[in-house]
Structure formats: C-alpha cells, structure tokens
Amino acid sequence: GDVCGHGADEAALGACLRAAWRALALALHPPEEVMATLHEMLPYERHVDHVFATLAAVAVAPDRRSATVRLAGHPPPILIDDNGVYMLEIDDAAPPLGIFEQDSWPGERRELGDNWSLLLYTDGLIEGRIGQGSERLGEHRLVELVERHLAETPNWREDGKGLLNALITEVEELNGEPVTDDIAVLLLSANGG
16 A cells, blocks of 8 residues: 655554554455445544545455455556466556545456466556656556566566566666655565565
C-alpha cells in the first residue's frame, strides 16, 4: 500500500494502516473485511481530509496456481510467467481508501500456472519522468523495462534483489535524478524466490 503525500504524518498513517492490516490478516479476517476496515479507519487516523491510501492485496491459493487480486486505487501487479511479462488488469478495481463511500471490495481470481512471479510496486516507480519533458514512465513502459531486464539477466530468479535494484536505478536514470515519491517494490515468486 501507499499513503498520499510525504512527511511524518503520512509515514505515521502508513505505519498505523500497516499495523491494522497485519493484525486483521493474522486474525484470519477475510481480505474484503480487511479492506473495508482499513477504509473505515482511515478518516479517523489521517491528519487532513484529503489524504487517502492505495492498496494492492494478493491472496495466493494454497496450490500456488492462482491468486485473487484486489486493488484500491493501486497500480496493477505485473505477472511474469512462461508466456511473457504483462500487467494483471483488474476490471473491478476499487477507488483509493478514504475517498468515496465503498461497500464492496471485489477480488478477481487469476490463473498463474506453475512458474510465475508477481511484481508489486507503489506509484513512485512509474510516476517518474522520461527526460526533461512532462511525460511519465507509466505502467506499460515499466512492463517493457522488466522484459528487457529479464532478457539481460538470465539468472534473475536467483537474484531478485538485483533485478529490483536494476529497475529502480533505471527509473531514476530516466527521470534524470532520484524520483521524488517513495518507491516500494516486491517480487513474489512461486518457487520462493
């Protein structure tokens, strides 16, 4: 997840939401209930009314062959499998937490197959600029960067951290400087990488 804005108040809100999410998840509350609770809680914890949070929730099935994805204003995960690299487009994505009244948090089940990885990331990774103009990297260019880095790094499954560091480095190089938004990236693989 990601909280809108920068600073101590936003960091504290992020920590509060993360602790609540963890407590609810460890208490085995269903994912849609977890999202609804975070959505209800956010207005009481934020310091100003316009602050919101985005969230990507992925529940991988016990057999690791499918996952249910829920998005609340968050960029879609990128799926890497034997067929290539592509975004997991989610038709029923919800708006960010804390903005609109929301009473359902639908999830979409996606087949993953046997050999897959999911790349989850905050918008800081895709909102950097491309050179001096106002054009941003965006989700589709991120998919292209991932494809290229995978082709250049055949052992990326053994060195997922190296892949993520290379992606972040290139995003910052394309931006011409470090990006101003925070970046969080997670690579989750069926083989435990």
